[in-house]
Amino acid sequence: MGKRIAVVAANGKAGRLIVEEAVGRGMDVTAVVRGENRTSAPHTIIKDLYDLTADDLAGFDVVVSAFGVFDPAKFDEYGTSLKHLADILSGTGTRLLVVGGAGSLYTNAGHTAQLSDTFPDEIKGVPLAMGKALDALRHRDDVHWTYISPAGDFQAAGPRTGHYVLAGEDYTTDADGKSAISYADYAIAMVDEVEAERPHDRERISVRW
Numbered sequence: 001m002g003k004r005i006a007v008v009a010a011n012g013k014a015g016r017l018i019v020e021e022a023v024g025r026g027m028d029v030t031a032v033v034r035g036e037n038r039t040s041a042p043h044t045i046i047k048d049l050y051d052l053t054a055d056d057l058a059g060f061d062v063v064v065s066a067f068g069v070f071d072p073a074k075f076d077e078y079g080t081s082l083k084h085l086a087d088i089l090s091g092t093g094t095r096l097l098v099v100g101g102a103g104s105l106y107t108n109a110g111h112t113a114q115l116s117d118t119f120p121d122e123i124k125g126v127p128l129a130m131g132k133a134l135d136a137l138r139h140r141d142d143v144h145w146t147y148i149s150p151a152g153d154f155q156a157a158g159p160r161t162g163h164y165v166l167a168g169e170d171y172t173t174d175a176d177g178k179s180a181i182s183y184a185d186y187a188i189a190m191v192d193e194v195e196a197e198r199p200h201d202r203e204r205i206s207v208r209w
Helices: 013-024 077-089 125-138 183-195
Strands: 004-008 028-033 043-046 062-065 095-099 144-149 153-155 165-167 180-182 203-208
Touching (some): 004 013, 013 095, 013 183, 062 183, 077 095, 095 183, 125 144, 144 183, 153 183, 180 183, 180 203, 183 203
Parallel strands (some): 004 028, 004 062, 153 180
């Protein structure tokens, strides 16, 4: 029997592909959505993320947060959404896996500079908010979390190659100096982490081609 997994914000681009990957591997997948389930998940919880309770998520091996928002007035929800999920999973054995961002990856050996430092001010809102949410998560020792950052170029329509490189906190590139990955290959990496015998517990990791 495969893992029992819930994907929060499953109807989003990343969420749908994570659901598809997990279902394809024989996992028991529940889509957590606010309306109609538009994924391949066989089970559904129709609730706003902030209305989820500990009972709703009881019994899952893994909860994946694929939450995303692009309204500047709601950027703080990257932090509040993770706090809510961490609070209701606190003290349980259920793992919390987070679809993260690349902006908080470090670009120097001393880990004092981040990729977002190189971004124009007009596009810094999302990476800064996501980085702040990650910083808050780092202080949680009551939840088994893993934060997975994609490459700098996160391609929604990119191909599913079945290949990726696993890295850590640092911004890395391929031999040509490129940092990219598709949503489809990111989904593979996410579900590999779900299945990992030695998970990256309370760690941030990153993936690229």
